[in-house]
Amino acid sequence: AEQPAAISRLLKDRLGKHGVELDELSMSNDDLAAIDRVYMVACGTSYHVSLIARELVQDWAKIPVFCEYASELNYKEPLVTDHTLCVIITQSGETADTLTAARRMKALGCKVFAITNVLGSSAARESDGTMYIQAGPEVCVASTKAYTAQMVASALLALRLALANGSMDEDEVRGHFASLEQVPGLMEEVIRRRWQDKQAARVFRNAKSALFLGRGVNSTTAYEGALKLKEISYLHAEAYPAGEMKHGPIALLEPGFPVVAIVPADHVHDKTVSNIEESIARGATVVAVATDGDERVAKLCENVLWIPPCPEEWIVPLVAVVHLQLLARYVARARGCDVDKPRNLAKSVTVE
Template sequence: VGKGVGENFLASDIPALLKHTRDMYIIENNEFVVLTKNEVKIYNSLLQEQNRDTFKVTWDVESAEKEGYPHFMLKEIHEQPKGLYETLHRRLEKDDSITLDGISLTKEDLEKINKIYIVACGTAYHAGLVGRFAIEKFAGIPVEVDIASEFRYRDPFVDDKTLFIAVSQSGETIDTLAALREAKRKGARILSVVNVVGSSVSRESDDVFYTWAGPEIAVASTKAYTTQLMSMYLIALHMARVKGVMSDERYESVLGELKAIPEKVREVLRDDKIFQKLADEQFNNESVFFMGRSVDVDVAYEGSLKLKEISYINSFAIPAGELKHGTIALMEEGTLVFALANQDRLFEKMISNIKEVKARGAYVVAVAKAGNKEIEKVADQVVFIPDGMDELTPLLSVVPLQLFAYYVSVARGNDVDKPRNLAKSVTVE
């Protein structure tokens, strides 16, 4: 509910209200509102009036408009450098230490934690997979990632030594909320990574890490995903520092790389025409696969989901090492394969996998770090991302996949921002 002067507003989401007011009321479950132009009255299910303060939304009006772009999705892809910069720099002190305002995890708290669950749905789940990689790599804490709709039904072991991290753009995803409540009931500490201030997930969490993506209008998530990744890396670094398991030199090296990410994403976006041309050549291809190893496969999952969501192509993503266990049977002349090859220690294995699918007639588009001449000898086409630390490449390698999905959807004449059968906030089980 939006509060104005001599006018009040009702909408299903915040962006619809930004042209009219920044002052909002949160309406809880089982409440109803009596709205007139001069007053807002909120009642619970017992007809008791509720006293409630408004909160001020900091998003600007322009961020909820297309600003000359043909679709919100393309605009939001191009807004990623800004979102990444904001998410990073709003958490940095002058001495480059990470401040997690709203998160009170002390060294004693972290020493008590013996298990972390990251729970989410869809794109946020894929961000959680990268989060697991980052936390285990930098902080040395075991992490399990669960799809929210499955988490509570397998009766996972959760107690007061468990940290439960909920990831959600909207903060209203019902499956994530249900999993959060189950973990809370069992005694877990709840940390949420959300984009919408005042959302249900944030209100029911012990600690909240807000991303700074701004309003995301397109159903297919892009900038919310990359800012979730940035948040996960910052949480992992913070945990590593608090636990004392990361040297100053290593911390400064990783942080320096993170600071360079927004400009590197801009660099990838400048090559927009490459992806448009590739999409024009491949938009009728009904057999598309994504593969990678280590954290690259987590990005492959997201690339495949983006393509499915908005192009309606039945694409698949697999760990490259699993090819020989069944999926290679689907390779044939003309199959399109995206091979993510950004992990130096696994590069030779990826080269072998590329050769395997090419031998069956696949057309391979590799995503690799700049300066990699070897991969040009085996892939049919290479999309280069700026060179950098292997662990942080998900922040860059996903961008070409987002652009490819976007341009394929446009070429197929689909409604990019509102793909069929999908909703931005999934509030039903």
Template sequence: MCGIVGYVGDKQSAPILVSGLKKLEYRGYDSAGVAVINRNVLNVVRATGKLKNLESRVQTDSPQGTVGIGHTRWATHGRPSDENAHPHTYGGVAVVHNGIIENHLALKDELKRQGHVFASETDSEVFAHLISDQLKTGKDLPAAVRAAIARVKGTYALAVVTESDPTRIVCTKESSPMVLGLGEGQNFVASDVPALLEHTRDFIYMEEGDLAILTAGGVDIYNRADQKVNRATRRIDWTPMMAEKGGHKHFMHKEIHEQPRAVADTLRGRMLLSEGDVHFEGWSLSPERINALTKITILACGTSWHSGIAGKAMIESLARIPVEVELASEFRYRDPIVESTHLAIAISQSGETADTLAAFKEAKARGASTLALCNVIGSAMTREAEVTVLTNAGPEIGVASTKAFTTQLVGLYLLAVKLGRARGTLSVKAAQEHLTSITEIPKMIEDVLKCEASVKRVARDFMGAQDFLFLGRGPMHPVALEGALKLKEISYIHAEGYAGGEMKHGPIALIDEKMPVVVIAPKQPHVAYEKIIGNIEEVRARGGKVIAIIDEDDTHVATIADHVIRIPAATALLAPVVATIPLQLLAYHVADLRGNDVDQPRNLAKSVTVE
């Protein structure tokens, strides 16, 4: 959710902090601020609204100092205001915090009885008070931070500076992402890599319970037991340009158009066509363990949950293993049946999604084998998993996920082939045919993108609608769910995705001449083509407007739909990858035509790091 940036070095920190925060705007925020130390004096500048408001105040106030921390806040406690914006201060201590302090009310009451006065409505301010009290007992800053977090129940990525120790930043994390950036004569901390790419390509991903001390000369890391540890330094291959818009109006538009490359990168080096098999780096599940599996449980939220539903069809069809797809946010709050013969697959773009990570840990604790499908190497989820399958989508900045979704589908398809080969449910020849089919997908996506002008015309006709219905059968059902989610996320139009067979079980009551219905209707046996045509006729009979996604050679649906968008014909299990693209474009253009902030839709955050 929120964004953190910290700097210690020999340069003025305020411009570096604001620049870094700009790179984290995609995470969503309603206020921002910086705290800079200059010769034992703490200067804090905060502002509500967009970062340009903070930037203007920083230029006016001109806070000086080579050590500082900055933050973009997305409200969880307290309305957006200057007082509730981070950094929070007390007694010469300044803190920035991502996460939630679950016991903050009890801690606040205790501190108020001791004479503390709080300046905000937030839970995060509690950290500044606790740390200040510990410093007064004679502890140094790292020890004070350790003592403070010991009293807190909840999640945090926390960075702290203080007037009494003006040359270093202390940071720590628990169930919220935090990375350290390494430089010459300067070091950094942030909640995500893009904030720091213009300064360094060398990063350390902090692990749970780690506490790091940053000075201009180096970084020291201590684990939960307060033992000094060495964490691996990772060289990031992304260029700063990859996290820029590159001439596109919005990041989302750029990322939609990056999908041919992202899919190709996810395939590259993994397909062993001559052997009819798939290679994943670091794969440690033996054929014996795979053959012993009795169930796979996919854990995910939002868009990743939709990819999991598509993945269920892929794995069950090719590997013949029963698959359940669970909403990770619900999984822990019942008594799930998990056994040692089960495989838990967690799907997350960031690898830090709080609900998915918690469910993944629960499944692991109950004895399941674990696999993470993720876009960020070194993230919490990849560290928790026995096996990681990286999607190689590159940085995804737009809040509404696009290329993360399609690369997840491709990763799941490769996984299904690998499991099928290990279990003997796929012959070499059959696997070769499946792998050959997937090599055609990048070109198919390119062909769909060439039809953007026709999608934009449809968007212009329906940009004023108040409701949309998306229908799909079989493998197209998760595509309908995802299409509806994309539209509601960024256009703020109410939209629902349904399995086509469910239309008569309720949603048909909504259909009238004002209701646009998007029907995903490629000619696939698993899509029940004749039955989806029946859905179209039912919509027409009630005056609804039909927008049909159809194969290039389909002549029938074109005669009964109000609008058609043609896509190349893919095999049944891969068709969702191709059919998703026009729905992404439709959502994008509807939102853009309505004048919405496409990359930073209201109330949403890129990485949901609190439950």
């Protein structure tokens, strides 16, 4: 419920005479324009943020992006140039693997930029620049508002890079920023619809596993939805880009098996609907996340988590994920789990 306010805070005073104001980067316009590749380094939920950030930076700024789990990067040889930017994403700013990776990238000559929630954290102290997502303290172990705030911060970074290297003009940047400004209101609408998540939670009552599917940026929404379900309800779930379903996961499907499909009104909508049809044909019970007024999905699925129309396709992950966070919460409560303090998990992973 705190997510809309967190995002409003993050966007405040960000639009200035030079488009998006990102003073925290502490790099000149020429240096930003010269960036030829970006490494996004993170763990867990923050890694899912990096996957969306990759799409935005590549689409808008035309810069190739490498997403790496910090724990993996620490044992690899990254391909660093004189103009490589390393972006570390960490809610706590104390994630051991991420900090180790940041130090290593810095030693290789990268500028390191941190997106974090905690003032004065190790990530903030050790980076060349830090963007605080200002989400406020996140009490529960499973990250929710930090996830969406980090995504908004990543979008601002992508816009700043695109403006610096000329891939976008100021009018385009302002257009995308205006879309971001609609996010708090869209999220509030989803939160008002949480009865839909409570209703859909019944699908998981006797489940042993679940499959999450999405395409494009919403394959990441599927990953995050599955992670939330695993973290707080202890129900096994896996996520795939929907087109990969036929390459193995379809073997899981049997009568009553829950499939969560993210199928907004986007350019791949019809492809994802065909995945829903394939799932239903094999007896699966599909919970769809769909855009208001989608009659095809309404006819196919008894359980639909409706989202209001979004101004641009890349806004959908910010809005749709709120439904999946709420769904995981209701499933966890139905299974008698502690939503705020899941077993075996720590809020901040400070060991490697």
